[in-house]
Amino acid sequence: MDEKSLIRDAKHGDLDAFNRLIIEYQNLAFNIALRTMGDSASAADATQEAFLSAFKGLRKYRGGSFRSWLLRIVTNACYDELRRRKRRPAASLDALEDEGEFIASDSGAWGQASPAEPEQEAERSELRKAIEGCLQSLPLDFRVVAVLVDIQGHDYNAASEVIGKPVGTVKSRLARARKRMRKCLEGRRELFAPADRLEDEGRL
């Protein structure tokens, strides 16, 4: 059954149809929540709340990209959850240790290390934690755009639909988020390969 049929049935109260949509999108929704919230438990709560809100508000869905509509609810749930915590300080690197089981990443750069490369795996883990820590240090609006475009690979239009802002806003927030990330990671340049060191050529 295609997505439109599932949405139509779910609109008529067919919970099984909506659960099939949840199964289709729950990995994506949870990972956006995880990178936005910073910890697995909060991300799971926000994701669950988002799916519940989506089911109850399904009648408000008027067509278009269901994926964008759903992810907008997910990001709003993250905003609400963070607001409830009264904007607690950015998560420390230690708080990110128990992240959960990884699904294979696209690049494979930080996938499961072979037993023969424990040092490389340790360095990758350190870099991953550094990036996650810097990500959490970003303002929430910048972080959401960085998660959508840089981590989840959305284009500007799709990200614009999710956050409900013009493409120009996405473009601006993303550029500034990258600039802040670069500044944050500059102090951990030893974690990058020599060719990827975040140093100005003028300083070398």
Add this chain to the structure above:
Amino acid sequence: MNLDHLPRRELERLSAYLDGELRAGEARKLELQLQRDPSLRDALRQLQVISQSMRALPQVKPPRSFTLSPDSVGLPQRKASYPILRFATALAAFALVALVGIDVITGNLIGAMPSRALQEAVAQAPAAEELGLADAAKSEVGEMDEAPAEAPMDEMAAAAEMPVEEEAGEGLAMAEPAAEQEDAVQAERSAEEPEEPGEPPAPAELPPQPEPQLVETQVSEEEPLLGYSAPTLPQPDALANQVEHDEPIAVEPDQQPVARPSSPRLWIRGIEIGLAVLTLVLGALTLWARKRS
């Protein structure tokens, strides 16, 4: 050029160029600048490293499934009735269409049968035509044509042989099933055989309709119950007179044995009506359940 010192507009252009989000004209213009300005190229490289580093973050498997239960969404169980009702409506409609289709097909097949039954019935009653009962037979045939698919061949053949006999019983024989009528005829024939053993069987030579009529009429006034067992054959003159006298009665279509619909077809009609009603009720319930949900 350090990213910190890059004008905001240039930073956004570089970032968008990195993602392929610049228009073609802007992209060409920026590429010319990049060829001339090494610090701009360095800024682009740094943005690229950051972007690739974030994109390489692994996807994490959710700790649990987020599927919803009816309790969690406050959904009453009755809402699950909609898909069930929808399926039941479709099933009932399909069964109705299939049954009507079968009924039409079999009805067409049976509809071709009465003409053959008619020929047999006429062939078995040649004497009746000789005695002027052809009109009666035709009337009966006409009646069978009106309900061609509803009378089995055996019943029609028996009816063609003994219409008057049933009248003589003053409605008694008409109230009996066709099988009993046949039994009565056979009993009569068997009763005739011992009286005139040298003669051929009576039904083959004697006029079938008027003869039993006469006998039964005569006997019924005195001993109605013995009418079928009376072996005495009437005189030809009396028989002819009686036939002439009785002929209008035999021709009356209302008193002819009516070819009734066979019970299986009645059952099919009943099931069809029942299925149609069921389909309508289920359809209404489905719409109602859909509206409620």
